[in-house]
Amino acid sequence: MRKELKEYNFDWMLWNAFASAARLKSGTEKEYQNTLKYIPYFKGVVEPIMECGEPGRKFLEMSAKYLENIVHAKERGFKTAVTTFCFSPAIFYAMDIIPVGLEVISVMMTFTYKRGTADFLDFCNEAGFTETSCSSQRGTIGAYLAGVGAEIDLIVTDSPGVCDTNANAFAFASAYLDKPFFQLDMPPDLTGERSDEYHREDYKALIKFLEEHTGKKLEPEKLKACLDELQKQDNIIAELEEMARIIPSPIPVVYNLFVYASRFLFAGMPECTLVLESMLKNASENAALKRPGLKSGREKIRAFFCYIDHYAQNLQLWQMLEREEISYCGNILSRLWAENVPHVKEYGKEEAAYSVDTASIDSMINTLAGINSRMPMIKSIRGPYDAPNMWLEDTLALAKMYSTDVIVYNGTPGCRNTWGMVKLLARDTEAAGYPTYIMYSDAFDERVQSWEATEERFLEFLKVRRII
Amino acid sequence: MNRFVEAVSTLENRYIKDWKSRGGRVVGYTCSYVPDEILHAAGLFPFRVRGFSAADTTIGDTYFGPFICSLPKCMLQLAGEGNFNFLDGIIITPGCDSMRRLDECWRKAGEDIEGIVPGFFFHFGVPHKFTDYTLKWFTEETKRLINALNSHFGADINNEQLSESIRLYNRTRVLLARFDSLRTRKDPPFTGIEALAVVLAGTALPKEIYNAMLEEYLAEMNDAPGIAGRSRIMLVGSANDDLELVRIIEGSGGLVAADNLCFGSRLYSDSVDENSEPVEALVTRYLSHNECPRMYGDYKNRLLSLKEKIESAAIDGVILQNIRFCDLHGSENGLFERDLEKEGIPCMRLEREYGPLVETGRMKMRIDAFLERLGRRVVAP
Numbered sequence: 020m021r022k023e024l025k026e027y028n029f030d031w032m033l034w035n036a037f038a039s040a041a042r043l044k045s046g047t048e049k050e051y052q053n054t055l056k057y058i059p060y061f062k063g064v065v066e067p068i069m070e071c072g073e074p075g076r077k078f079l080e081m082s083a084k085y086l087e088n089i090v091h092a093k094e095r096g097f098k099t100a101v102t103t104f105c106f107s108p109a110i111f112y113a114m115d116i117i118p119v120g121l122e123v124i125s126v127m128m129t130f131t132y133k134r135g136t137a138d139f140l141d142f143c144n145e146a147g148f149t150e151t152s153c154s155s156q157r158g159t160i161g162a163y164l165a166g167v168g169a170e171i172d173l174i175v176t177d178s179p180g181v182c183d184t185n186a187n188a189f190a191f192a193s194a195y196l197d198k199p200f201f202q203l204d205m206p207p208d209l210t211g212e213r214s215d216e217y218h219r220e221d222y223k224a225l226i227k228f229l230e231e232h233t234g235k236k237l238e239p240e241k242l243k244a245c246l247d248e249l250q251k252q253d254n255i256i257a258e259l260e261e262m263a264r265i266i267p268s269p270i271p272v273v274y275n276l277f278v279y280a281s282r283f284l285f286a287g288m289p290e291c292t293l294v295l296e297s298m299l300k301n302a303s304e305n306a307a308l309k310r311p312g313l314k315s316g317r318e319k320i321r322a323f324f325c326y327i328d329h330y331a332q333n334l335q336l337w338q339m340l341e342r343e344e345i346s347y348c349g350n351i352l353s354r355l356w357a358e359n360v361p362h363v364k365e366y367g368k369e370e371a372a373y374s375v376d377t378a379s380i381d382s383m384i385n386t387l388a389g390i391n392s393r394m395p396m397i398k399s400i401r402g403p404y405d406a407p408n409m410w411l412e413d414t415l416a417l418a419k420m421y422s423t424d425v426i427v428y429n430g431t432p433g434c435r436n437t438w439g440m441v442k443l444l445a446r447d448t449e450a451a452g453y454p455t456y457i458m459y460s461d462a463f464d465e466r467v468q469s470w471e472a473t474e475e476r477f478l479e480f481l482k483v484r485r486i487i
Numbered sequence: 488m489n490r491f492v493e494a495v496s497t498l499e500n501r502y503i504k505d506w507k508s509r510g511g512r513v514v515g516y517t518c519s520y521v522p523d524e525i526l527h528a529a530g531l532f533p534f535r536v537r538g539f540s541a542a543d544t545t546i547g548d549t550y551f552g553p554f555i556c557s558l559p560k561c562m563l564q565l566a567g568e569g570n571f572n573f574l575d576g577i578i579i580t581p582g583c584d585s586m587r588r589l590d591e592c593w594r595k596a597g598e599d600i601e602g603i604v605p606g607f608f609f610h611f612g613v614p615h616k617f618t619d620y621t622l623k624w625f626t627e628e629t630k631r632l633i634n635a636l637n638s639h640f641g642a643d644i645n646n647e648q649l650s651e652s653i654r655l656y657n658r659t660r661v662l663l664a665r666f667d668s669l670r671t672r673k674d675p676p677f678t679g680i681e682a683l684a685v686v687l688a689g690t691a692l693p694k695e696i697y698n699a700m701l702e703e704y705l706a707e708m709n710d711a712p713g714i715a716g717r718s719r720i721m722l723v724g725s726a727n728d729d730l731e732l733v734r735i736i737e738g739s740g741g742l743v744a745a746d747n748l749c750f751g752s753r754l755y756s757d758s759v760d761e762n763s764e765p766v767e768a769l770v771t772r773y774l775s776h777n778e779c780p781r782m783y784g785d786y787k788n789r790l791l792s793l794k795e796k797i798e799s800a801a802i803d804g805v806i807l808q809n810i811r812f813c814d815l816h817g818s819e820n821g822l823f824e825r826d827l828e829k830e831g832i833p834c835m836r837l838e839r840e841y842g843p844l845v846e847t848g849r850m851k852m853r854i855d856a857f858l859e860r861l862g863r864r865v866v867a868p
Contacts, residue, residue, distance in 0.1 A: 147821020151554070152814045179615040179783050183584040184814050186615070186783050191818045194786040202783050206624060207581065207612040213627055220620035403591050403610065435812060438552030439588025443595045459553075 020142045020165055029139070029162045030169055033127055034086035040065045041079040063333030064130050070314075071273060074297040078277050081294050082127065085284045089169050092117040098233050100173040101163065101192060103156070103185055104352070105394040106203070109249055109287030110387055113242040114229050119171065121188070123283050125158035125463050129330040135465060139165070148191050153433030154463035156188035164195055173232055174198050175225070177391055180205030181401045184433045201228040203391060207402040209409075210370050214392075222388035243377045245287030246386060250375045252282065253357035255295040261361045262306050263348060266422055267318035269305030272340045272347040274298050274312070276328065279352040279395070317344050320487055323423040324350035325414045325444070325455075326430045326437055329462050331470035339474050343487065348421035354413070356393035366416050371398070371408040404440040411447055418453050425486050427477070429458040432467060456480045488681055490700060495687040495730070498540065498565065499573045502692050506532050512575040512640060515605070517562070517589060518582035519749045520613045520776070522769040524652040524759070525633060527694060529642035534574065535690030535750075537728045538562045541842050546600075550592035556585035556812045557841040558726055563589060566603050567596050576607030576639070578632070583781055583815055607639045615783050617775050625770045633766075649765035655694050656759065662701045663689070663755040669705070671745055671800035674713025679722070679733045679743025686751055687728055717742035718861045719801060723793065723823065724808040725816040725841075726750055732839070735847060736806065739854045745800035747793060753778045780815040789819070790826055797832060804833040804861045806854070810841045833861055 043051050043065060051069075055062045068075040092099045100111055101119045108118040129135040136158030143161040144150050162168045174193045178185035179202045186202060193200035203221050208214045226237055256278060263270045277294060285291035302312070311318045322345050329336040340347055356363065358372040373389030376382040391397065404410040418426055426448050428441050445455040456477060461467035481487040494500045503513060514526050515536040523533035538561025541547075546567030547560030565571055581587035590610050597604030612628050614621035633644050663686065669675060670682050677685075685704065689697050720741040722733065728750040733743050746752050757776060760768040777785040778792065797805065805827060807820035817838065824834040835857040839850060 147818065147825055149809075149814045149817035149821070151812050152818065180581065180612075183781070187780070187814050187818055190780075190783040190786065191822065193784060194822050200784045202616060204615045204621065206614070207610060213624065217620060217624050224618065224620075405591065432554040433814070435555060435584035435814070436588070438554045439585055440591050441552055442550060443591055446595075 020138050020145070024138050025165070025167055027167075028090070028169065029128075029167050030086055030124070031090050033124070033131070034083060034090050036061060036131060037079060037083040037086055037127070040068075041076065041083045044069060044076050060133065061131065067273065067334045067338060071271060071277075072301060074274070074277060074294060074301060077294045077297050078281070081281060081285060081290045084290055085123075086127075088117045089119050093170055098172040099169060100175050101160070101171050101189065101198075102175045103178060103189070104283045105181075105185075105396045106175065106177045107282075107286045107387070107390050107394055108284070109245045109390070110226070110229070110242075112285075112288050113245045114233060114235060114237055116173070116229065116233060119163075119169070120283055121159040122155040123280060125155050126280070126330045128158060129463050129465075130332060130334060133332055135332065136161070136463065137466060140464060146195060148188070151433060152188060153182075153184040154431045154461050155433075156185060157433075158463050160188055160192050164192065171196065171198055173229075174200045175203075175228075176201075177203035177205070177394070177397060179203070180207065181397050182434070182436050184435055199228070199232050201225055205392065205397060205401050209392065209398060209401065218388040218392040219385055222384055222391065226384065237380075239380045239383065242380070242383050246375055246377050246383055248289060248292060249287040249390075252286065252292055252295055253355065253359060253375070255292070255299050256282075256355055257357065257360045258299055259295075259302055260349075262302050263421060264361065265306060266321075267311035267313070268321065268346040268348070269310060269312050270302050270347075271305075271312035271314075272345075273334065273337045274302065275347050275349050275353045276334075276337065282355070311346070313344055313346060314341050315344050318346045319344040320424040320481075321346045321348050321422055322425050322427055323348040323414075323418045323421060324427045324429060325410070325418075325448075326351050326428050326434075326441075327462055328352070329429050329458070329460060329470065329473060331465055331473075335470045335474070339477075343478070343481075345487075348423050349417070351399065351413075352395045354395065354417065356398055362417055362420055365420055368408070400436055404444055405447070410437075410440070411444055414444065414448060415451055415453075418448070423453060425481065425484075426453045426455040427458065428455065429460065429462055431461045431463060454480075454484045454486055488677070488684070488704070491681075491684045491688040491704070492730075494691050495539075495684050495728075498537070498570050500691055502696060503532065503534065503573060506693065507573060513573055514576035514578065514607065514636075515571065515574045516578040516580075517559075517586055518580040518613070519754055519779070520580055520582060520773055521578050521611060522629065522773050524649065524656050524769060525629070525636065525644060527652040527655065528644045528648040529636045529640060531576070531636070531640060531642070532693060533690075536562055536571065536574075536577070538565065538841055539728055540570075541565050544842065546596065547592075550596050551585075551588065554812055555588070556583070556725075556810050558810055559585050559589040559592070561842045563592050563596060566593055567600055569600075569603060571605075572602060574605045576609070576636075577605045578609045578611050580611045580613050582613070582779070583813070585812065607635070609635055614774065615781060617777065617782070622770060622774055625774045626766060629766055629770050646765050649769070650761065653759045653761055653765060653768065655698070657761060658698055659689060659694060659701070660755040660758050662698060662705065665705055666701065667752065669708055672713065673801065674715040675742070675744060676708040676711035676713050678714065679720070679737055679746075680730050682743065683728075683730055683733050683746075683751065686754065689754070690750070714742060718803045718858050719744040721745040721747065721797060721800065721802040721805045722751070722808065723747045723805055724820055725810040725813040727808070729841070732808075732850075735851050736854055739851060739858055741854070741858055745796050745802060747778065747796060749779060752796075780819040786819065786822060790823065793823065793827075794830075797827075802832070804835065804857060806835050806837055806857070808837040808839055811838055833857070
């Protein structure tokens with residue numbers, strides 16, 4: 020790893036960048052415009068987010084707060100837990116543990132730096148971790164393995180049974196750093212008494228693990244407060260998703276990213292709610308005025324991403340969508356499975372959804388187990404892709420519901436699980452009438468394929484298939 | 488030895504043909520976490536599915552994406568070419584992500600190529616950790632498998648039959664433990680190639696015949712002259728059922744005197760308790776088996792077990808191999824390398840492709856260099 024990267028902790032530097040960005044709009048517009056001149060490399064991230072108005076500013080504030088929590092965890096007396104995007108952090112907040120979500124931090128870095136997370140990705144190889152593993156975890160865990168991040172106390176994941184490369188990254192880090200490790204394991208079936216019991220018992224074991232390693236008991240009142248907040252967030256997300264069905268969509272393209280990032284960072288916390296409320300306000304105004312969320316005011320086509328987004332520097336994916344006037348119908352990450360979201364009601368999928376019940380400590384633990392087992396990816400790619408409630412069913416249902424013109428797959432070469440079945444999925448979605456494009460790039464590592472090449476190939480697909 | 492080699496050098500060997508000609512049914516399985524005693528108790532021929540002998544992966548590549556381990560691709564290739572048409576059933580587990588997706592890829596290939604999907608097709612969920620509730624799940628899953636086998640094949644698997652199969656399989660384990668003690672001797676009477684052939688044959692022969700062959704072989708080997716003067720290698724990592732990989736190592740003057748492979752010693756390392764209720768005993772043995780990195784968070788125990796094997800077999804160096812895209816073994820190999828080297832045990836990490844050994848030259852060169860490092864290189868005659 021380059022020597023200069025060891026000068027300062029990477030999370031401290033990232034926090035400073037986001038904290039400064041969040042403050043940029045606190046002065047006058049003239050001051051803001053002048054400041055942009057002095058941050059030529061960071062301007063590309065700040066501008067598209069700030070152009071969203073209040074939601075953008077709040078989003079940057081929230082991101083900065085997340086990083087601040089990590090950087091200052093020790094001096095404020097908190098334990099830290101390395102975890103994954105598909106693990107709901109609500110339980111950590113309820114137990115005064117600071118989550119360190121690897122993938123979201125990798126996204127922050129790939130958005131911000133031209134080099135992305137390359138140095139940390141490569142350090143993983145030096146440490147013995149395979150280069151074929153998923154770049155979303157490697158990008159950040161490499162920094163912690165190299166000892167250039169905040170101190171880590173615990174390692175917790177919930178991807179065993181869903182994604183080997185994800186689970187393996189956490190297991191590796193635990194062995195390498197000699198830190199306590201807990202895995203929530205997922206059975207291949209989502210629903211049914213056996214699976215429910217498994218999820219529940221596993222979650223109870225997790226709480227026991229957290230209590231043991233923090234020396235604190237789970238306080239029901241704190242947990243209830245988190246779940247109440249989470250339910251508030253669910254309601255807002257349900258409203259946003261309902262609005263996304265309108266043609267043209269009143270939802271700005273970047274909102275989808277804001278929705279899932281907010282939930283991954285601060286599920287059950289007011290920081291997330293503030294961003295969502297602000298987004299709902301703007302989207303509702305758009306809807307009332309029949310105004311598309313796209314900046315140009317025109318919606319040419321609607322795209323559904325059946326897996327994840329591409330996180331090339333400066334939010335280039337979203338900039339392309341704006342430029343090409345493509346409304347964004349969401350992806351697997353943004354679809355939550357609360358009982359009140361539109362796709363659950365539309366297709367009568369209540370059995371595959373979770374409900375929030377704060378009546379007792381047991382019902383709250385059941386709720387958390389339900390939420391966690393239905394997190395993005397955890398829900399839909401655990402079993403065979405064509406099994407009930409799994410990837411194909413979800414993709415086709417969402418594509419239909421959001422009047423999608425094209426389905427796009429993007430992931431990372433490390434995603435063994437989806438690469439094992441995406442060709443089959445694409446064949447079925449094509450047969451169902453949805454042109455389906457498979458991106459062969461790496462969402463977190465432009466060295467695999469540059470964004471420019473990725474974009475060119477995608478646009479070529481749209482032209483060849485006469486979609487645009 | 489020839490009988491062992493013959494049994495593992497063809498997929499549908501003569502024992503399977505004979506079994507089928509007598510109206511017997513064969514059920515394949517893809518992972519060592521399947522309690523194959525159950526298949527035996529159902530009167531079926533349990534057959535561990537391999538990717539051996541695939542000449543290319545054109546069919547595998549049609550259904551799987553590009554970033555997938557070549558072992559399941561080779562399996563699918565063979566299935567697509569009709570080489571597994573002798574199977575009456577198949578059990579696929581989430582051993583790893585690449586392997587679990589063989590489920591869908593095989594089924595979907597069956598929509599394009601007639602007759603390649605066995606009538607019995609079962610997805611067997613195996614948890615990734617050993618606790619009271621995962622054991623409960625696994626017990627229920629095993630009972631679900633038993634019911635499905637009973638229903639599809641008209642079998643009637645009962646405790647008595649299961650106990651009998653457990654005893655038979657435990658006998659195999661005892662014999663293989665004796666085989667291991669010969670293998671780890673200072674001057675073992677057989678090579679690593681022969682050792683792999685003997686162990687592999689257990690996954691492709693009726694157990695009764697296999698045990699008899701094994702007893703005979705052990706009796707012969709007791710007084711056979713030993714092999715000495717070679718660097719003693721332990722082969723660790725991803726699944727390997729390929730005699731040719733071992734031949735490369737031994738062709739360079741090494742002797743694979745021990746392994747930690749799921750087609751090797753991991754198969755027979757623990758016995759099933761014969762005094763407990765049979766299903767309970769089976770699930771406990773299979774799920775508590777933590778030697779595969781799919782059982783997350785158990786690295787320290789695996790390291791300990793590896794060190795014990797290294798010591799008891801007086802190993803000179805360890806080859807930590809993984810098939811490309813096998814992140815579970817690939818990463819754990821990185822940890823093994825760090826921790827074993829720290830203790831002065833020379834290690835070499837080797838990434839490879841499964842199947843046709845198109846990269847023999849590269850591997851041979853690296854293995855030669857490793858053997859040189861061990862300082863006791865003996866040029867093969």
